Amino acid sequence: MTRIQIDYYSTALYSNTQATVVLPNTHEDFLARGVRRNAEGKLKVLWLLHGMGDDHSSWIRNTNLERYALARGIAVICPSVPVQSFYTDMADGPAVFRYVAEELPAFMRETFPQLSDKKEDNYIMGQSMGGYGSLKIGLTYPERYQAIGCLSSGNLIEMELPPRPKEENFLTPLYGVGRNAFGTETMKENLGTKHDIKFLLEEAFKNGKDIPDIHMVCGTEDFIKDLSDALASFLKQKAEEDRFALTYETGPGQHDWDFWDHWLPILLDEMGLDSLF
Numbered sequence: 417m418t419r420i421q422i423d424y425y426s427t428a429l430y431s432n433t434q435a436t437v438v439l440p441n442t443h444e445d446f447l448a449r450g451v452r453r454n455a456e457g458k459l460k461v462l463w464l465l466h467g468m469g470d471d472h473s474s475w476i477r478n479t480n481l482e483r484y485a486l487a488r489g490i491a492v493i494c495p496s497v498p499v500q501s502f503y504t505d506m507a508d509g510p511a512v513f514r515y516v517a518e519e520l521p522a523f524m525r526e527t528f529p530q531l532s533d534k535k536e537d538n539y540i541m542g543q544s545m546g547g548y549g550s551l552k553i554g555l556t557y558p559e560r561y562q563a564i565g566c567l568s569s570g571n572l573i574e575m576e577l578p579p580r581p582k583e584e585n586f587l588t589p590l591y592g593v594g595r596n597a598f599g600t601e602t603m604k605e606n607l608g609t610k611h612d613i614k615f616l617l618e619e620a621f622k623n624g625k626d627i628p629d630i631h632m633v634c635g636t637e638d639f640i641k642d643l644s645d646a647l648a649s650f651l652k653q654k655a656e657e658d659r660f661a662l663t664y665e666t667g668p669g670q671h672d673w674d675f676w677d678h679w680l681p682i683l684l685d686e687m688g689l690d691s692l693f
Contacts, residue, residue: 417441417482421472424523428515435520436472437528438485438492449692451489458532460539460689462492465503465516467544468589472496479677484684487691491531495520499589500596502572503549504611507599517553535626539687541565543676544640547632548572548613554628555616563629563687567676570634570643571613571650573603614650627660631686633679635669 418439426433440459441448452460462485466474472494475481485492497503501512525531532538540561542550547569554564580591594603598611608615620627630651634644648664655662663686669675684690 417486419476419482422527426510426515426519428519429510429512431510433515434472434496435524436476436492436494437524438476438482438494439528439530440486440489440491447483448486449489452689452692454532454534454537456532457530458534458537459530460490460537461531462490462684462689463516463521463538463540463550464492464494465540465542465546465549466494466496467542467546468499469586470546478673479680481680484681487693488684488689489692490689491528493520493524497549500593502545502593502597502611503552504597506597508596513553513556516549517557535560536562539563539565539689541567541683541687542569543567544569544671545572551613551630552611552616554630555613555620556610558620558625558627561628563631565683565687566630566632567679567683568634568638568640568644568671569632570640570645570647572643573598573606573611574643574646575603575640613647617651617654621654621659629661629687630655630663631683632662632664633683634666635671635675636666637669638671638675640671641666 420437422435422437440451442451444450464475475494495516497512503513503516505511505513525533538561540550540554547566550564551566554561577590594600598606600606606612632648634641651662
C-alpha cells in the first residue's frame, strides 16, 4: 500500500487541513491481488469519516485499515473535520458539509486521476459522528454512492443530552453542537430539516432517487445503541418498499476502536468490497 498525508488549503474551511490517502498496490503478491478497476481503469474509493475528537489519522492509527484496503484493492480517503461540526456547514464555523461532500472529492480526483467518480465505484462510511456524516452526505447525494456504512451511530440530532456535568469528559463538546453547528439551542430543533437523516431519506424518495444500500452496526453495550436501533427500525420500514437494501447488526462491544476494527472488514464485505483473496 501507499499511504500519503496531504496538507493543503481548503476554501470551504478557510484554513489549512489534512487528509490521509491510501492507494492499493498494482502488483500481486502474497498480501495483495492488485486493484479493483472499472472498464475505464479507474479505482473504487471508500470515503471514510472519523468521529468526534478524531482526525484524518484515526482510522489508520486505530485499525488495520491499510491491510483491509490492500486485500480489497481499493483506495481510501480519510479527511479531518472540526470536533463539533457534525459534518455540517456550521452556523458558527466553516462549511464542513461542503468541504467533505464537494471540495474534497473534486480535489482528490484532480490530484489522483485514477480515482473513479462513478456511483458504482464510490462508498462512504464512518463511525459515531462520522456515521451520521456518512448517512447525511450519502442521502443528500444518493446518486454519488453505491453504499453507505454506519458504525455506532444513528440520527444523532435526536440525542437527548443529560444536564451538563461539572466535570469535563469526552461528551463535553456535544453541549455546543446545537449552537455552533446548527445555530439552534438543541439538536432536536433540526428535525425535519436537511440535518435530519429521516427527512433526507424521505426527500430522496420523493425525488425518485436511487438510494444507496445502507449497512449499520452497533455494539450491545454502546451508550448510543437506542439511537442506532431507532434509526435502523425506521430504515427497515423504508427498505421494505424495495427502494434499497438494509443490513443492521449488533454484537458485543462498546463505543470504541476494538469494536470498529472488528466490524470494519465485515461491513466492507457487506457493501460489496469483499477481499480479492
